[in-house]
Amino acid sequence: MLATLLRRPPNNANIAMIELNERSTAPEPFDTSAGTLDVTVKAAPGSEPPPAPVSAAPATNTTPVQIVLIVLGTIAFLYFARPVVLPVFVACVAAVALKPLIRWFSCCHIPPALSAAVVLCLLVAAVGIGFFQLGRPALTWMNDAPAHMAELRQRVQKMLPRMARFSQAADAMNNLGATDEEQKKVATVELKTSRVPSTLINWTGTFLAGVGEALVLLYLLLASGDLFLQKLVHVMPTFREKKSAVEISREIQQNMSKYLFSVSLINIALGVLVSAGLYWLGVPNAVMWGMLAALLNFVPYFGPIAGVLLLGIVGLLTFDTLWKGLLPPAWYLLLHLLEANLITPVLLGRRFTLNPVVIFVSLIFWTWLWGVPGALLSVPILVSIKVVCDRLPSLSHVSELLSSEPNSIFGNLKLLRLRKPGASADPSASIS
Numbered sequence: 001m002l003a004t005l006l007r008r009p010p011n012n013a014n015i016a017m018i019e020l021n022e023r024s025t026a027p028e029p030f031d032t033s034a035g036t037l038d039v040t041v042k043a044a045p046g047s048e049p050p051p052a053p054v055s056a057a058p059a060t061n062t063t064p065v066q067i068v069l070i071v072l073g074t075i076a077f078l079y080f081a082r083p084v085v086l087p088v089f090v091a092c093v094a095a096v097a098l099k100p101l102i103r104w105f106s107c108c109h110i111p112p113a114l115s116a117a118v119v120l121c122l123l124v125a126a127v128g129i130g131f132f133q134l135g136r137p138a139l140t141w142m143n144d145a146p147a148h149m150a151e152l153r154q155r156v157q158k159m160l161p162r163m164a165r166f167s168q169a170a171d172a173m174n175n176l177g178a179t180d181e182e183q184k185k186v187a188t189v190e191l192k193t194s195r196v197p198s199t200l201i202n203w204t205g206t207f208l209a210g211v212g213e214a215l216v217l218l219y220l221l222l223a224s225g226d227l228f229l230q231k232l233v234h235v236m237p238t239f240r241e242k243k244s245a246v247e248i249s250r251e252i253q254q255n256m257s258k259y260l261f262s263v264s265l266i267n268i269a270l271g272v273l274v275s276a277g278l279y280w281l282g283v284p285n286a287v288m289w290g291m292l293a294a295l296l297n298f299v300p301y302f303g304p305i306a307g308v309l310l311l312g313i314v315g316l317l318t319f320d321t322l323w324k325g326l327l328p329p330a331w332y333l334l335l336h337l338l339e340a341n342l343i344t345p346v347l348l349g350r351r352f353t354l355n356p357v358v359i360f361v362s363l364i365f366w367t368w369l370w371g372v373p374g375a376l377l378s379v380p381i382l383v384s385i386k387v388v389c390d391r392l393p394s395l396s397h398v399s400e401l402l403s404s405e406p407n408s409i410f411g412n413l414k415l416l417r418l419r420k421p422g423a424s425a426d427p428s429a430s431i432s
Helices: 003-005 011-024 064-080 082-107 111-141 143-158 163-172 182-185 194-221 227-235 239-281 286-296 302-317 327-348 356-370 373-392 393-402 409-419
Strands: none
Touching: 064 082, 064 356, 082 111, 082 194, 082 239, 082 373, 111 194, 143 302, 143 409, 227 239, 239 286, 239 327, 239 373, 286 302, 302 327, 327 409, 356 373, 373 393
């Protein structure tokens, strides 16, 4: 009899009783977001389902006014905290660019601390040698700048007699209506205390302190290896976000190092060619002007314009005729046009081609914010932002805005055709 009862399959009532007993003994989870107990009740067959539990109120979205206030507050913070924030930015950009070298040393079984010290010493030595070679003739030329400007004015008046006549006419208009005594009256010179030395000393101290902070922070970032990346992966909640963080970090490092190294090699080659051309033309201190042209080429738009104007002044001071005086700036302008329109696009590819309008606006903004260091950091910051926007689907519209390759009208027509019902999904069937 007992064996027969055990072999008998349980009916629906027994199953419901067993489930009810299990649920009554199981612990009830506590919903911290709603502040109530989360009790799951299964409805009986044929009965109406219970009403859905009331969820917590959705989070309020950020208003445009709040976004504007956050942006303005960030800009004000970056401006007033420039002595502290700027060395951090410089060290971070340099660390991202030099990180592949540290990984290469790690593959050779060299500790990161030692490899970071070697890389930093080589970097400081290269910058010091370049500054020493450029600084001595540059200081000499700057000390003689007043005499150079007076000589330049005389040469321009000699080469362009009409400009001399216009200058004399302007002086005559200024003295119009004045008596002979007023014209012969000697102007009184008043000496005032100049604040230039104290300002220069303060600026030099701030500059040296910022350079020291940037070098120390750069060494710590290089010697730490992938510590910060590991910490970032550790705090990410999901595996997908961990993977995305690693991919974005690697891509930023690769693109930044590739961009900076490629641009540095291009500018060094440009400086060598400029120096060779100026030496062949007979311009004194050709190496100094070539190095200066290479440094100015790091700054988009304004750097090449300043280089052309500076070499134009040097050419007019060096040669007696106008057409010979225009040869140095013409040589530099020709090389810059070849570099900007042929060499750089071929070496960097379309991935690093940014919107020229965005580059110009970024250059103006960062130059106003941080001066010359901001102008040098404007393009690397844009490259980093574009890499992040390329990897995040929610920021794809920002990536499209930063790109210099707009969608053509044929590409837009192709998308419209693919969206039509019944259209072929094969891209080869679209409009070409």
